[in-house]
Amino acid sequence: MIRTIEWNGDAVVMLDQRRLPAEEVYVTCRDYREVAEAIRTMVIRGAPAIGVAAAMGVALGMRQADPSRLDEEFEEVCRTLAATRPTAVNLFWAIERMRRVYQSARGITLGNIQATLLETALKMWEEDIQVNQLIGWNGAELLASGMTVLTHCNAGALATAGYGTALGVVRAAVAAGKKIEVFADETRPFLQGARLTAWELMKDGIPVTIITDNMAGHFLKSGRIGCVIVGADRITANGDVANKIGTYSLAVLARENQVPFYVAAPISTIDLSLASGEEIPIEERPAEEVTHVFGVRIAPEGVAVRNPAFDVTPHRYVTAIITERGVARPPYAESLAQLAG
Amino acid sequence: MIRTIEWNGDAVVMLDQRRLPAEEVYVTCRDYREVAEAIRTMVIRGAPAIGVAAAMGVALGMRQADPSRLDEEFEEVCRTLAATRPTAVNLFWAIERMRRVYQSARGITLGNIQATLLETALKMWEEDIQVNQLIGWNGAELLASGMTVLTHCNAGALATAGYGTALGVVRAAVAAGKKIEVFADETRPFLQGARLTAWELMKDGIPVTIITDNMAGHFLKSGRIGCVIVGADRITANGDVANKIGTYSLAVLARENQVPFYVAAPISTIDLSLASGEEIPIEERPAEEVTHVFGVRIAPEGVAVRNPAFDVTPHRYVTAIITERGVARPPYAESLAQLAG
Numbered sequence: 001m002i003r004t005i006e007w008n009g010d011a012v013v014m015l016d017q018r019r020l021p022a023e024e025v026y027v028t029c030r031d032y033r034e035v036a037e038a039i040r041t042m043v044i045r046g047a048p049a050i051g052v053a054a055a056m057g058v059a060l061g062m063r064q065a066d067p068s069r070l071d072e073e074f075e076e077v078c079r080t081l082a083a084t085r086p087t088a089v090n091l092f093w094a095i096e097r098m099r100r101v102y103q104s105a106r107g108i109t110l111g112n113i114q115a116t117l118l119e120t121a122l123k124m125w126e127e128d129i130q131v132n133q134l135i136g137w138n139g140a141e142l143l144a145s146g147m148t149v150l151t152h153c154n155a156g157a158l159a160t161a162g163y164g165t166a167l168g169v170v171r172a173a174v175a176a177g178k179k180i181e182v183f184a185d186e187t188r189p190f191l192q193g194a195r196l197t198a199w200e201l202m203k204d205g206i207p208v209t210i211i212t213d214n215m216a217g218h219f220l221k222s223g224r225i226g227c228v229i230v231g232a233d234r235i236t237a238n239g240d241v242a243n244k245i246g247t248y249s250l251a252v253l254a255r256e257n258q259v260p261f262y263v264a265a266p267i268s269t270i271d272l273s274l275a276s277g278e279e280i281p282i283e284e285r286p287a288e289e290v291t292h293v294f295g296v297r298i299a300p301e302g303v304a305v306r307n308p309a310f311d312v313t314p315h316r317y318v319t320a321i322i323t324e325r326g327v328a329r330p331p332y333a334e335s336l337a338q339l340a341g
Numbered sequence: 342m343i344r345t346i347e348w349n350g351d352a353v354v355m356l357d358q359r360r361l362p363a364e365e366v367y368v369t370c371r372d373y374r375e376v377a378e379a380i381r382t383m384v385i386r387g388a389p390a391i392g393v394a395a396a397m398g399v400a401l402g403m404r405q406a407d408p409s410r411l412d413e414e415f416e417e418v419c420r421t422l423a424a425t426r427p428t429a430v431n432l433f434w435a436i437e438r439m440r441r442v443y444q445s446a447r448g449i450t451l452g453n454i455q456a457t458l459l460e461t462a463l464k465m466w467e468e469d470i471q472v473n474q475l476i477g478w479n480g481a482e483l484l485a486s487g488m489t490v491l492t493h494c495n496a497g498a499l500a501t502a503g504y505g506t507a508l509g510v511v512r513a514a515v516a517a518g519k520k521i522e523v524f525a526d527e528t529r530p531f532l533q534g535a536r537l538t539a540w541e542l543m544k545d546g547i548p549v550t551i552i553t554d555n556m557a558g559h560f561l562k563s564g565r566i567g568c569v570i571v572g573a574d575r576i577t578a579n580g581d582v583a584n585k586i587g588t589y590s591l592a593v594l595a596r597e598n599q600v601p602f603y604v605a606a607p608i609s610t611i612d613l614s615l616a617s618g619e620e621i622p623i624e625e626r627p628a629e630e631v632t633h634v635f636g637v638r639i640a641p642e643g644v645a646v647r648n649p650a651f652d653v654t655p656h657r658y659v660t661a662i663i664t665e666r667g668v669a670r671p672p673y674a675e676s677l678a679q680l681a682g
Contacts (some may be wrong), residue, residue, distance in 0.1 A: 021641040183647075186631070186640075188529060188553035191423075194631075194640040202641055209645040212529035212631060213555035213585025214493075218652040221589065246555025248562065249594055256593050290527070290535075290553060293634040299527075299535040300362040300543055304550040306524075311559040 002157040002200055004049055005056070007122060010063075012056045013112045014044045017158060017192075021199040032061030032077050039084040039091075042190065047233045047269055048128050051090030054081045055121035058098040063114050068138065070110070074102055085134020085240055086281040087310045088233040089271045094124060117134040128161035131266045134324035135165055136172030139229070139264055142320070142327070143169065145178040147226035150216060153194035153244035155231025155264065165264040166229040167197065169322060174206055181207045183225060185216055187244060189289040213246050217253040229322075230253045232265035239315030239332025240277025245308055251317035267323050270340040277312035285309045343498040343541055345390055347399070348463060351404075353397045355385045358499060358533075362540040373402030373418050380425040380432075383531065388574045388610055389469050392431030395422045396462035404455050415443055427622040428583055428651045429574035430612045435465060449454020458539070469502035472607045475665035476506055477513030480570070480605055483661070483668070484510065486519040488567035491557060493526045494585035495537035496572025496605065506605040507570040508538065510663060515547055522548045524566060526557055528585060530630040530648065554587050556558040558594040569595045571665075573606035580656030580673025581618025586649055592658035601660040608664050611681040618653035626650045 001141050003026075006013045012029040018041070021023050029035040029041050035057030061077035062070075063241050078095050078210050085091060101120045105113045143149065148171055153159075156167035163171060182201055186194035194210050201208040211219065228250055234242040241247070241263050254261040273279060287305035291297060299305070321328040321336070328335035344367075347354045353370040359382070360366050368384050370376045376398030376425050380391050402418030416467075426432060442461045446454045484490065490511055494500075497508035504512060514521050523542055527535035535551050542549040552560065560566050569591055575583040582588070582604050597601040615621060628646035632638060640646070662669040662677070669676035 076409070157660060175557065186529065188555060190526065191639055194644075198644045199641050202644060207645070209647055210631060210640055211647050212586070213553070214526070214529060214590060215647065215652075217590030217593060218586060218649060219647070221652075245553070245559060249555060249558030249590060252558060252597050253590055253593055256597075290551060292589070294637045295563065296635045296637055297363065298532055298634065299551055300540050303535075303539045303543060304548070306550055306552050306556065308556060308559060311556075311562075 002162065002203065004158050004161060005044060005053055005125070007056055011216055012053065012060060014038055015158070016043050017045060017196060018042060020195050021149060029060070031064055032057045033080060035060060036080045036084050036301050039081070045180065045192070047088035047090040047231065048160040048266060049084065049146065049158070050088055051094035051268065052125050052128055052161050055094040055098050055124045057081045058095060059118040059121040062117050062150070065217065067110050087283045090268050093268045097124070111170055125161045128266070129163050131324040132160050132163035132165055132168040133172070135264050135266065135322055136168035138177050138324070138327055139169030139262065139322040140172035142205055142227065142262060143178060143180060144226065148181045148183055148224060150183045150185070150219065150225045150228045150250070151197060152193065152230050152247055152250055153187045154192040156197055156200045158196045158200055159231060163251040165231045165266065167200065169264050170206060171204065171231055181209070183209050183219060185213045185246065186210055187246065188213055192244070216250055220253045220257045221260050227260040227262060229262045229264055230271050232263050233310055234280050235263070235265060235270045235321065235334060235336070236274040236280065237272045237333060238275050238276050239314045239318055239321065239330065239336060240320060241315070242280045242282070242310050243313065245311050248313045249313040251313040255317050261317055262320050262322055263318055264322040266326060267340050270336055272337065272340055277314065280312060282311070283309045343500050343503065343544065345502060346385060346466070348396055348397055351512045353394065353401060355379055355394070356499070357384050358386060358537060359383060361536050370401070372405055373398045374421060376401060377421045377425050378506050380422070386533070387495065388429035388431040388572065389501040389506065389607060390499070391426065391429055392435035393466050393469055393502050393610065393624060395432050396435045396439055396465045398422045399436065399554030400459040403458050408451050422600055426624055428624045431609050434609045438465070447478060447503060466502045469607070470504050473501050473504035473506055473509040474513070474667040476605050476607065477504065477509035478661055479665070479668055480603065480663040481517050483514035483568070483603060484514040484519060484521060485567065489522045489524055489565060491526070491560070491566045491569045491591070492525045493534065493571050493588055494528045495533040497538055497541045499537045499541055506572045506607065508541065510570055510605050511547060512545065516528040522550070524550050524552055524560060525556045526587065527551055528587065529554055534680070557591055561594045561598045561600050566600055568601040568603060570603045570605055573604050573610050574651055575621050576604070576606060576611045576662065576677070577615040577617050577621065578613045578674060579617050579678060580659055580662065580671065580677060581652050582656070582659060583618060583621045583623070584654065586652050589652040589654045592654045596658050602658055603661050603663055604659055605663040608666060611677055613678065613681055618655065623652070624650045
């Protein structure tokens with residue numbers, strides 16, 4: 001089993017996703033600031049996984065908090081963790097859930113508050129795996145045996161506490177006895193597809209083929225791809241989907257070639273407070289992610305770079321959204337409100 | 342001036358494009374087999390440039406040919422050079438032109454045959470630059486001052502004897518006093534955009550911004566891009582365009598967002614012998630180009646890879662084709678026949 005993130009008794013341990021697949025190295029975060037830094041620098045990434053990491057970060061932060069100024073420290077811990085990455089809503093959802101637990105626990109002893117927060121974070125870890133298994137179950141029936149699934153980025157065990165969202169659907173279909181093959185976009189600049197999706201599917205013995213991002217259109221046009229399944233970082237009330245940069249292009253190319261385009265995500269990714277994708281903040285990451293690959297410079301010194309980490313896919317390109325509570329179909333304003341409300 | 346390819350008196354000298362932008366190193370090819378190897382391994386690339394390289398390779402091969410079996414050696418030289426890369430038609434066009442010159446020169450002395458072949462190759466080098474300047478001139482009027490041009494791969498001075506096709510249009514617009522900015526797709530796996538297009542535009546002081554291939558859709562949707570201009574490796578009678586993998590995706594995304602999509606290419610790229618793009622052979626290159634970047638492994642060992650080097654853009658996505666003889670518009674079956682016939 002892939003150990004994306006774990007609580008080891010007094011610290012948060014994460015598999016360092018920057019160094020896969022060459023090295024399986026674990027990073028131990030001994031205070032909440034180290035957890036925040038691990039999220040910011042993408043030691044851990046993937047919307048559900050950073051939600052769990054933030055929850056563990058809050059629990060860790062409060063175990064080390066000054067008892068004389070507990071409320072202030074709680075706010076400082078939450079603020080620091082919330083400031084790491086802006087796009088995935090699961091981060092804010094997890095912090096909000098920890099806040100509600102903290103607020104309702106404020107009468108009890110400090111030791112009990114700390115235990116309750118930790119218990120909640122561990123429960124969120126466990127729930128995330130169960131949620132992914134349900135997503136997988138719900139999505140598996142959309143896949144026919146013999147199908148090739150195209151996926152982008154990594155929405156797998158490494159993007160969650162375990163099992164995965166998009167790759168959870170693939171795993172569930174395989175578990176149901178279907179023959180499924182995966183095409184994985186390499187997903188520049190961070191190479192989540194070539195490094196992470198390929199690595200975890202090979203571990204599970206599921207056939208995977210890497211292509212560069214710009215090959216996806218060619219294979220969608222060729223008839224080689226049965227459907228596209230991706231994860232999500234935030235889904236707005238109308239069904240617009242923020243996900244890894246390049247997702248929008250895939251969705252357009254899938255529709256142009258009559259290939260179904262599915263989004264697999266937990267209910268916690270749905271943000272009913274935003275009417276449409278235009279309101280989602282899109283993170284711009286450092287230029288070095290584009291100009292360097294594993295420390296090797298590939299572009300001229302001093303060249304200008306843009307590096308938006310996400311894009312927004314308008315809901316009209318989305319065939320269905322697969323959640324743990326069922327599969328939402330258009331019109332999403334109704335189906336998502338029903339599932340998430 | 343950028344020296345992509347030159348004849349130095351008794352050898353063909355090429356700027357080694359595998360090592361740019363980090364190093365400006367020149368490779369000297371002392372026989373036709375070395376020229377073929379340089380084309381195959383992409384020391385030189387770009388449809389017009391490999392046409393010129395092949396012509397120089399034929400001239401070089403015949404300078405060193407055994408006088409007692411000239412015809413056989415000529416065929417062997419042509420066969421070797423033609424077997425390097427299958428998609429760009431300019432390679433075969435250049436070899437055919439050399440063949441016609443050889444056939445009509447067969448009465449004269451060996452020294453004169455050799456001189457005539459070399460003269461033809463050098464003339465093709467010179468003509469290519471002139472053709473690109475005309476393409477630039479014809480295309481420049483399609484660009485408005487203040488526009489951002491999105492380009493893919495490298496269709497610049499490095500893809501030709503000089504000046505470039507797609508980048509020739511940009512250069513001509515800038516020379517006409519227009520303010521033009523370029524967004525360059527990095528163009529995995531060989532990174533022609535990040536390495537070559539960025540390098541040559543920076544040399545010319547034309548503002549260039551690198552994006553990863555999967556960001557193009559996002560910026561086309563955002564309104565940031567005024568038009569797309571790419572080169573071509575082969576254009577069939579109906580206007581279908583084979584070009585660097587990823588071009589098809591750009592064309593679909595451009596049309597989806599009402600952004601003009603232009604192809605800039607010399608008449609020698611038009612292959613009226615093929616009715617449509619489905620007949621164009623698409624080269625599949627080694628997996629290592631995808632799994633390694635500058636020798637650094639980025640994907641798990643043993644993973645499956647697909648690496649088609651080109652795709653075909655159906656003519657219905659192409660707004661116009663810019664050639665040295667004028668700008669072709671749909672229906673291309675008529676306009677291309679008129680220009681190329």
